[in-house]
Amino acid sequence: xxxxxxxxxxxxxxxGGSAGSLDVLLEIFPALSNxxxxxxxxxxxxxxxxxxxxxxxxxxxxxxxxxxxEEKTPLLAKNVYIAPADYHLLIEEDKTFSLDYSEKVxxxxxxIDVTFQSAAEVFKYSLVxxxxxxxxxxxxxxxxxxxxxxxxxxxxxxxxxxxxxMPQQAFSNVKADAVLHATExxxxxxxxxxx
Amino acid sequence: MxxxxxxxxxxxxxxxxxxxxxxxxxxxYSHASIKRRITRLxxxxxxxxxxxxxxxxxxxxxxxxxxxxxxxVNVTEMFRDPSFYKALRNDVLPVLGTYPFIRVWVAxxxxxxxxxxxxxxxxxxxxxxxSLIYATDINPSVLExxxxxxxxLNYLKQYSExxxxxxxxxxxxxxxxxxxxxxxxxxxLSSKMIFSTHNLVSDHSFNEFQLxxxxxxxxxxDKELQHKVFNLFDNSIEKLGYIALGSKESLEFWAKxxxxxxxxxxxxxxxx
Numbered sequence: 001x002x003x004x005x006x007x008x009x010x011x012x013x014x015x016g017g018s019a020g021s022l023d024v025l026l027e028i029f030p031a032l033s034n035x036x037x038x039x040x041x042x043x044x045x046x047x048x049x050x051x052x053x054x055x056x057x058x059x060x061x062x063x064x065x066x067x068x069x070e071e072k073t074p075l076l077a078k079n080v081y082i083a084p085a086d087y088h089l090l091i092e093e094d095k096t097f098s099l100d101y102s103e104k105v106x107x108x109x110x111x112i113d114v115t116f117q118s119a120a121e122v123f124k125y126s127l128v129x130x131x132x133x134x135x136x137x138x139x140x141x142x143x144x145x146x147x148x149x150x151x152x153x154x155x156x157x158x159x160x161x162x163x164x165x166m167p168q169q170a171f172s173n174v175k176a177d178a179v180l181h182a183t184e185x186x187x188x189x190x191x192x193x194x195x
Numbered sequence: 196m197x198x199x200x201x202x203x204x205x206x207x208x209x210x211x212x213x214x215x216x217x218x219x220x221x222x223x224y225s226h227a228s229i230k231r232r233i234t235r236l237x238x239x240x241x242x243x244x245x246x247x248x249x250x251x252x253x254x255x256x257x258x259x260x261x262x263x264x265x266x267x268v269n270v271t272e273m274f275r276d277p278s279f280y281k282a283l284r285n286d287v288l289p290v291l292g293t294y295p296f297i298r299v300w301v302a303x304x305x306x307x308x309x310x311x312x313x314x315x316x317x318x319x320x321x322x323x324x325x326s327l328i329y330a331t332d333i334n335p336s337v338l339e340x341x342x343x344x345x346x347x348l349n350y351l352k353q354y355s356e357x358x359x360x361x362x363x364x365x366x367x368x369x370x371x372x373x374x375x376x377x378x379x380x381x382x383x384l385s386s387k388m389i390f391s392t393h394n395l396v397s398d399h400s401f402n403e404f405q406l407x408x409x410x411x412x413x414x415x416x417d418k419e420l421q422h423k424v425f426n427l428f429d430n431s432i433e434k435l436g437y438i439a440l441g442s443k444e445s446l447e448f449w450a451k452x453x454x455x456x457x458x459x460x461x462x463x464x465x466x467x
């Protein structure tokens with residue numbers, strides 16, 4: 001079932017977060033290297049209105065290109081894609097995005113589980129997923145799939161999370177490759193750049 | 196976790212079976228989404244082997260009805276994206292109101308929430324009596340629900356908020372009567388609707404319309420199929436008619452997009 005191939009370089013990074021994760025993203029983004037050579041995908045629970053707020057906040061803090069993920073467009077390196085509010089974000093075999101308006105998962109749409117799992121099936125052992133602060137367990141099942149398919153699982157240290165429930169659930173149920181404080185995240189991500 | 200209970204190859208096998216045995220072509224649907232729906236169905240219906248799942252889908256007509264209903268996404272809402280309905284109310288329907296007769300096609304109408312929303316706006320603009328709404332879907336069982344015009348009462352608070360935000364001017368509850376857990380919508384609305392199955396993949400144009408509404412359907416199709424459907428719409432829309440899509444859909448990259456002009460910032464285009 002699970003592939004036993006192991007991680008060697010990052011094909012894509014997916015970051016999932018809910019309540020309390022914005023502070024972490026605002027900490028990470030200014031410190032991200034210019035040389036990031038993989039796409040970054042963000043799945044953040046939020047209200048359906050105020051579409052561009054998160055994009056604008058993050059774009060102001062990085063040289064990477066931040067935008068909302070659009071359906072049937074390719075995932076490109078050096079780009080940060082934000083899952084649109086009120087849609088699930090899926091990734092196709094040909095590394096393009098698909099959107100899906102099916103039932104909420106864990107009371108959430110976009111659901112972190114859905115994107116983690118979909119990305120894991122495509123990127124397998126070249127995927128890195130980070131789960132941040134949050135107050136429900138969305139993302140935990142997705143991390144299990146990432147783990148099974150050989151990708152890397154990173155969890156925010158629940159002690160450093162504003163809402164520790166989500167990372168704590170992941171910590172208790174999934175084998176993590178790293179458990180990091182918010183302040184350590186950017187360096188970890190920069191170290192994923194191929195050299 | 197049953198992440199890899201069904202792999203890509205098995206999805207292909209199932210979709211080919213479905214085409215051969217039942218005549219429904221899902222091969223050009225977005226793969227990631229349809230795989231997720233199939234995997235989900237396999238899990239919730241407790242199949243123990245792919246072989247059993249495959250055999251049941253292929254040979255059990257009753258089960259295939261369920262398959263069809265479950266792998267297509269039927270999540271919808273009344274007055275979803277209020278700003279869209281505001282644009283219909285203020286910018287699109289008044290223009291169509293100058294015509295002697297208004298024909299609308301709601302393609303992929305699912306359980307009918309958008310068709311009823313549209314009928315309400317038409318009614319408030321005094322246009323419903325000269326309008327006809329053709330509501331179609333691939334799936335006969337959702338059309339049965341749409342015909343009844345009954346929606347779960349617990350959603351009505353949200354729908355009512357959407358309605359108000361879209362510029363609705365009446366008391367929303369005047370359009371339905373509460374019946375146990377359901378809200379039954381006024382039959383004057385459904386009296387101007389014609390429900391019929393239509394498969395956007397394989398069926399042809401069947402009339403000419405002034406407005407085609409097809410929202411959150413194309414996201415489930417691959418790019419080639421999306422363009423085929425745009426051609427179908429192009430063959431089904433009158434000059435100066437409108438095509439309305441979901442908030443994340445666009446006809447921008449389609450070959451004939453230059454023949455259409457976008458209406459303000461909404462996902463509405465007018466044929467030139």
